[in-house]
Amino acid sequence: MSTIIDGKAIADKLTKSVAEEINLIKKTNSGFVPGLAAVLVGEDPASKVYVRNKKKSATSVGMEALDYYLPESTTQKELEEYVRKLSEDVKIDGILVQLPLPAHIDQEKIINVINPDKDVDGLHPYNVGLLVKGQPRFVPATPAGVQYILSESGIEVVGKHVVICGRSEIVGKPLGLLLIQRNKNANATVTMCHSRTENIRNITKQADVLIVAVGQQNFIKADMVKKGAVIIDVGTNRIQDATRKSGYRLVGDVDFENVKKIASAITPVPGGVGPMTIAMLLKNTLESAKRKNLVFD
Ligand SMILES: NC(=O)c1ccc[n+]([C@@H]2O[C@H](COP(=O)([O-])OP(=O)(O)OC[C@H]3O[C@@H](n4cnc5c(N)ncnc54)[C@H](OP(=O)(O)O)[C@@H]3O)[C@@H](O)[C@H]2O)c1
Incomplete structure (x- = not known):
């Protein structure tokens, strides 16, 4: 008989440790609020559920979660502009562009616009390159x-x-x-x-x-x-x-x-x-915020 691995329990433990670390840093740095932005284009129900759950988890660990719901008709140029603005926004430490994007959007071009320092999904070629070179930073x-x-x-x-x-x-x-x-x-x-x-x-x-x-x-x-x-x-x-x-x-x-x-x-x-996917996303966002705020382990 095999062991059934309880991924939910492992994810809950990791999420709890992220929350504890944020609390601890806030004690000496009250302005420390990791910001996670999610961009969803269109009406895919599964993606909506994921983005909603992510917001709930991010808020529960003391992050600021900002969700952006854009219509299916959003153009490539509009979405690129949106992601560029989030990339420049100092309040945002992590950017998640929910995939898949509608067929008329060139996904790779959008990923390339994300600031690699905020690419908590680890999809930007810079972060993929670091993983290939054996120096992983943000891993999907x-x-x-x-x-x-x-x-x-x-x-x-x-x-x-x-x-x-x-x-x-x-x-x-x-x-x-x-x-x-x-x-x-x-x-x-x-x-x-x-x-x-x-x-x-x-x-x-x-x-x-x-x-x-x-x-x-x-x-x-x-x-x-x-x-x-x-x-x-x-x-x-x-x-x-x-x-x-x-x-x-x-x-x-x-x-x-x-x-x-x-x-x-x-x-x-x-x-x-x-359950691990959201927990890891929170962990990546915390790491990004720590780097921005020069908080070292
Ligand atoms: N738990 C989570 O949080 C989570 C996160 C992401 C994905 N998922 C789930 O994981 C699954 C895979 O997701 P994905 O995004 O990686 O999917 P994907 O992009 O569709 O890739 C599917 C992969 O399976 C391969 N494949 C398809 N038919 C096959 C066959 N008959 N034999 C061997 N390989 C075959 C494909 O090969 P080719 O490359 O040759 O087409 C492709 O590499 C989905 O069910 C998705 O919902 C779960």
């Missing part, structure tokens, strides 16, 4: 959360074969870069799989730690997993559920019920990686 929140879950759960990845399914810019790719860093929570041997990978089952079967970020329900089945492997399920898929008030529920990418019988540890969905 979800991969950082996965690494944190592993270390907090006492799961060593040093020298282990970590297989990541998915190579997106926000999850798979930065996670692979993070886990090959030369440090005690990394030093893994990483294999990255994607939609063109041949014989994926042969590869996932070799994983000591299998991390899945594909976005397909039941993508990983029990016969794709080595006995005793650790399974981290990043996938978040909405499926219809008439028994719920909302009409849907969330499931991951892993066939949880069958895979948990052979894994040594596994994250559930919901309650696994999901």
Whole structure:
């Protein structure tokens, strides 16, 4: 029987420590109020929920959370101008542009406008470059959360074969870069799989730690997993559920019920990686505010 990793408890503990640190700094520096701005373009319901939850969490730890809801019709130029203004605003320490953006917006151009010192999502090429060079500053929140879950759960990845399914810019790719860093929570041997990978089952079967970020329900089945492997399920898929008030529920990418019988540890969905994302974003914003205010550990 595997251990079910309680990502919510780990995230709550981290959020609490962020709140405590902010309180402590405020005692000697009363003007210290980390500011986190979120920009949402359009009406995507899942993004709205995320931005709302983020605001609630940021406020609860003593940050100022500013949300900007822009209409779907916002042009590239208008959005660039918006993000540029936030980049120059001294009250703002972290900028989050909620992705995906509407199809008529060039996402990469928008990310490039974010001040890299406030890029708490770690998507600006400057921060990606630092990660590649082994000097990570802001690491995207979800991969950082996965690494944190592993270390907090006492799961060593040093020298282990970590297989990541998915190579997106926000999850798979930065996670692979993070886990090959030369440090005690990394030093893994990483294999990255994607939609063109041949014989994926042969590869996932070799994983000591299998991390899945594909976005397909039941993508990983029990016969794709080595006995005793650790399974981290990043996938978040909405499926219809008439028994719920909302009409849907969330499931991951892993066939949880069958895979948990052979894994040594596994994250559930919901309650696994999901809660870590906001906690890590808060941590990144605190680090940014500390740097601006010259507060050193
Ligand atoms: N928990 C959280 O906070 C959080 C945060 C972010 C994302 N997520 C969830 O994580 C999942 C992935 O998100 P994402 O943004 O990384 O997704 P994405 O950008 O759509 O990337 C999906 C990746 O899966 C790969 N893939 C698709 N079909 C495959 C197949 N049959 N075999 C192997 N690989 C396949 C794709 O390969 P190609 O590159 O070849 O197309 C791509 O690299 C989603 O469910 C998302 O909701 C959760």
